[in-house]
Amino acid sequence: MDLTTERAKGGPRHVAIIMDGNGRWAQARGKPRLFGHHAGAKRVREIVEACPDLGVRYLTIFAFSTENWKRTQTEVAGLMSLFRRYITREARSLFKEGVRVRFIGDRIKLDEKLVRLMDDLELMTSDNDRVHLTIALNYGGRDEVARATKRLAREVKAGRLDPEKVDAESLAKYLDTYVLPDPDLVIRTSGEARISNFLLWQSAYAEYEFIDTLWPDFTAETFARSVASYAGRERRFGAVPG
Numbered sequence: 001m002d003l004t005t006e007r008a009k010g011g012p013r014h015v016a017i018i019m020d021g022n023g024r025w026a027q028a029r030g031k032p033r034l035f036g037h038h039a040g041a042k043r044v045r046e047i048v049e050a051c052p053d054l055g056v057r058y059l060t061i062f063a064f065s066t067e068n069w070k071r072t073q074t075e076v077a078g079l080m081s082l083f084r085r086y087i088t089r090e091a092r093s094l095f096k097e098g099v100r101v102r103f104i105g106d107r108i109k110l111d112e113k114l115v116r117l118m119d120d121l122e123l124m125t126s127d128n129d130r131v132h133l134t135i136a137l138n139y140g141g142r143d144e145v146a147r148a149t150k151r152l153a154r155e156v157k158a159g160r161l162d163p164e165k166v167d168a169e170s171l172a173k174y175l176d177t178y179v180l181p182d183p184d185l186v187i188r189t190s191g192e193a194r195i196s197n198f199l200l201w202q203s204a205y206a207e208y209e210f211i212d213t214l215w216p217d218f219t220a221e222t223f224a225r226s227v228a229s230y231a232g233r234e235r236r237f238g239a240v241p242g
């Protein structure tokens with residue numbers, strides 16, 4: 001298929017979301033930040049369940065960035081415990097809903113118990129195909145490219161890869177996302193217009209949608225509106241309009 005120009009008919013196939021605003025949502029209610037993260041985690045199920053009707057086959061969500069370790073120890077520990085509980089509690093329903101779960105990011109800094117839960121959930125849902133949910137955990141776009149480059153360099157060193165043959169396509173095979181299509185639409189909640197190191201490589205031609213809603217208030221309806229606003233945008237992939 002010629003991808004140089006294409007009208008974004010219908011909905012986006014792959015939506016990526018930067019779930020921002022949990023802290024402010026909690027603060028506005030006089031509660032600790034973790035209260036907002038818990039409310040945010042509850043929203044994830046609703047958004048995943050909305051995907052099939054909206055024609056969204058791939059959903060990628062930013063749960064924890066390589067920079068989020070700079071938060072207080074209480075918040076980091078609370079988030080890690082929330083991830084463990086989320087996986088334990090949601091595994092069955094994700095499986096039954098036909099969701100295939102994948103995790104991207106560097107697992108090296110994550111605790112063993114969490115990594116085991118992540119591996120188990122990936123394995124348990126590996127035959128599912130209805131919705132592909134990818135959770136970015138200890139993920140950073142630059143870190144991902146650096147890790148990919150390291151693996152590629154090892155292949156070159158071992159004589160298995162000709163450096164002259166390295167191009168964008170071959171490098172992309174070493175990224176965490178190598179089995180996923182590039183995102184068509186990236187949504188960021190909470191009014192910030194930044195991409196914060198999320199899917200830097202993969203979003204080269206994505207459409208962006210920055211919305212004011214804080215993540216814990218982001219409903220299936222808000223999601224449907226963002227998806228609808230994508231339809232009809234002209235995507236040129238660098239080409240001159242025809």
Ligand code: FPP
Binds near residue numbers: 021022025038061068
């Ligand atoms: C950003 O809000 C949010 C995060 C760093 C964490 C995202 C996590 C969740 C939505 C919860 C769980 C997710 C899963 C997959 C179980 P913020 O704290 O930066 O908000 P602020 O900008 O208002 O401070």
